[in-house]
Amino acid sequence: MKLTLTINGKLRSIEIAPNVMLLDVLRAAGYKGVKKGCGEGSCGACAVLIDGRPRNSCLTFAAQCEGSEVLTVEGLGTPENPHPLQDAFVRHGATQCGYCNPGSLIAAKSLLDHTPAPTWEDVKEALDGNLCRCTGYVKRIEAVLDAASLGKK
Amino acid sequence: MLKNLTHVHRPSTIEEACALLAAQDRKNVALAGGTFLAESADLTIQGLVDLSRLELGYIRDTGTGYAIGAMTPVQDVFKSPVLQGPSGKLLKAATGRIGSTLLRHAITVGGNLVCVFPWSDLPPALLALDAEVQIRKGIPKRTVPVQTLLERNPRDFLDRAELVTEIIVPAFGPGTGTSFTKFAKTANDYGLATVAVRLTLRQGLIREARLAISGATKRPVRRPAAEAWLEGLAPTPALFAEAGVRAAQDLDLTQDFRASKEYRSEILPVLVRRGLEEALRQVTA
Numbered sequence: 406m407k408l409t410l411t412i413n414g415k416l417r418s419i420e421i422a423p424n425v426m427l428l429d430v431l432r433a434a435g436y437k438g439v440k441k442g443c444g445e446g447s448c449g450a451c452a453v454l455i456d457g458r459p460r461n462s463c464l465t466f467a468a469q470c471e472g473s474e475v476l477t478v479e480g481l482g483t484p485e486n487p488h489p490l491q492d493a494f495v496r497h498g499a500t501q502c503g504y505c506n507p508g509s510l511i512a513a514k515s516l517l518d519h520t521p522a523p524t525w526e527d528v529k530e531a532l533d534g535n536l537c538r539c540t541g542y543v544k545r546i547e548a549v550l551d552a553a554s555l556g557k558k
Numbered sequence: 559m560l561k562n563l564t565h566v567h568r569p570s571t572i573e574e575a576c577a578l579l580a581a582q583d584r585k586n587v588a589l590a591g592g593t594f595l596a597e598s599a600d601l602t603i604q605g606l607v608d609l610s611r612l613e614l615g616y617i618r619d620t621g622t623g624y625a626i627g628a629m630t631p632v633q634d635v636f637k638s639p640v641l642q643g644p645s646g647k648l649l650k651a652a653t654g655r656i657g658s659t660l661l662r663h664a665i666t667v668g669g670n671l672v673c674v675f676p677w678s679d680l681p682p683a684l685l686a687l688d689a690e691v692q693i694r695k696g697i698p699k700r701t702v703p704v705q706t707l708l709e710r711n712p713r714d715f716l717d718r719a720e721l722v723t724e725i726i727v728p729a730f731g732p733g734t735g736t737s738f739t740k741f742a743k744t745a746n747d748y749g750l751a752t753v754a755v756r757l758t759l760r761q762g763l764i765r766e767a768r769l770a771i772s773g774a775t776k777r778p779v780r781r782p783a784a785e786a787w788l789e790g791l792a793p794t795p796a797l798f799a800e801a802g803v804r805a806a807q808d809l810d811l812t813q814d815f816r817a818s819k820e821y822r823s824e825i826l827p828v829l830v831r832r833g834l835e836e837a838l839r840q841v842t843a
């Protein structure tokens with residue numbers, strides 16, 4: 406079947422099987438920033454925004470996204486022009502191996518879209534579905550609060 | 559993976575959706591958030607009927623309570639400005655403990671109820687609130703108590719062409735308090751014993767009590783004997799401790815890698831007592 410959706414602002418039309426997950430479709434289409442950690446909704450490495458909601462792409466049928474707008478980490482910023490959240494993650498050491506970052510950045514971006522001045526607790530809650538095996542959980546909270554305090558999204 | 563899936567339908571009306579579910583030539587099933595179906599290996603499923611275009615994502619104040627569309631993500635319940643009072647508090651406390659933020663944006667109210675697991679979080683809250691569900695089969699509809707739906711596996715209770723479309727939750731006036739106590743190994747693991755409580759007081763006495771348990775039995779259940787025993791009595795610490803013991807009696811407790819039967823039977827009375835104490839603190843003037 407044909408799937409038509411917008412990925413990072415670009416309208417795409419992709420041939421898919423009805424039973425595939427959005428995660429696999431995105432990676433096959435070149436959006437390798439979207440990571441597969443567990444494949445069962447537990448780690449958050451696969452998080453993307455679907456029509457503004459942060460969701461696990463590993464538990465979303467690609468067919469659920471007909472007509473949707475999807476944002477992956479590639480749509481957030483570039484190495485030359487990083488998003489303020491990406492910049493803050495680097496400055497605060499909230500990244501080591503980096504595997505969790507695409508997901509946690511998307512979850513953080515969703516938080517700041519709705520809550521521009523979050524509290525520590527708000528950030529903790531917004532990232533509760535994103536595991537990080539390297540940096541621990543304090544640095545990324547500091548990073549998100551810093552990005553928020555710079556008043557940019 | 560749904561290996562034999564060949565079709566995904568996107569109906570725009572409930573009538574159309576139910577007609578697709580009734581189809582005899584192919585096995586179609588309803589698709590809500592997809593968090594369960596994505597992991598399903600059911601080889602009999604050939605078609606999915608996506609409910610996302612049926613306009614069933616809403617939370618409304620009805621004057622006597624709330625109407626919640628079956629396709630409402632549980633995150634929207636958790637953050638709802640519409641849901642207030644003792645019912646709102648309990649619904650938010652329960653949905654806020656489901657999985658993680660990412661999962662809560664996908665999991666729907668209807669999916670969490672119909673696809674009930676021993677540890678599901680929303681069903682015990684709905685039981686404690688005497689909630690009802692609206693079920694549609696095309697145009698015909700019926701309204702049944704959540705308790706009736708949960709007496710069997712809801713997917714067996716529902717006809718294959720039926721959809722849960724709405725959950726109706728009464729509001730409770732002054733004198734009511736609620737609480738939700740989920741006991742789990744980590745912040746977002748499944749509950750190994752969960753207790754939802756509603757207490758309604760009148761002139762210092764318990765007029766109505768609801769105790770619902772999840773995580774410890776095959777399906778979430780109410781404890782009617784303990785509830786009835788509380789009614790008409792004055793709330794005291796000793797009464798709540800005794801109610802905890804009674805609520806844990808005669809239960810067919812589950813045993814799994816998270817906890818033994820013995821462990822569950824030890825902690826349940828404590829969780830019920832604490833839940834009652836918290837509900838009493840929450841009683842609104």
Ligand SMILES: Cc1cc2nc3c(=O)[nH]c(=O)nc-3n(C[C@H](O)[C@H](O)[C@H](O)COP(=O)(O)OP(=O)(O)OC[C@H]3O[C@@H](n4cnc5c(N)ncnc54)[C@H](O)[C@@H]3O)c2cc1C
Pocket residue numbers: 445446447464587588589590591592593594595596628629655656657658661664665666667668669670671672673675677678679680716720721722723746747748749
């Ligand atoms: C990692 C993980 C952790 C989780 N943690 C928790 C937790 O802590 N607490 C908790 O309560 N839940 C938790 N869940 C959610 C739970 O396990 C189910 O996946 C979820 O409730 C299903 O809802 P859904 O909207 O995604 O349904 P779907 O997967 O879309 O559907 C599930 C089933 O219900 C049927 N269905 C759905 N909606 C309707 C309807 N309106 N009418 C008729 N039939 C319908 C479908 O046909 C299907 O058979 C967790 C899930 C995952 C993956």
Ligand code: FES
Pocket residue numbers: 440441442443444445446447448449450451452461462463464
């Ligand atoms: S890969 Fe999706 S949550 Fe882990």
Ligand code: FES
Pocket residue numbers: 499500501502503504505506536537538539540
């Ligand atoms: S930086 Fe390695 S998992 Fe988070």
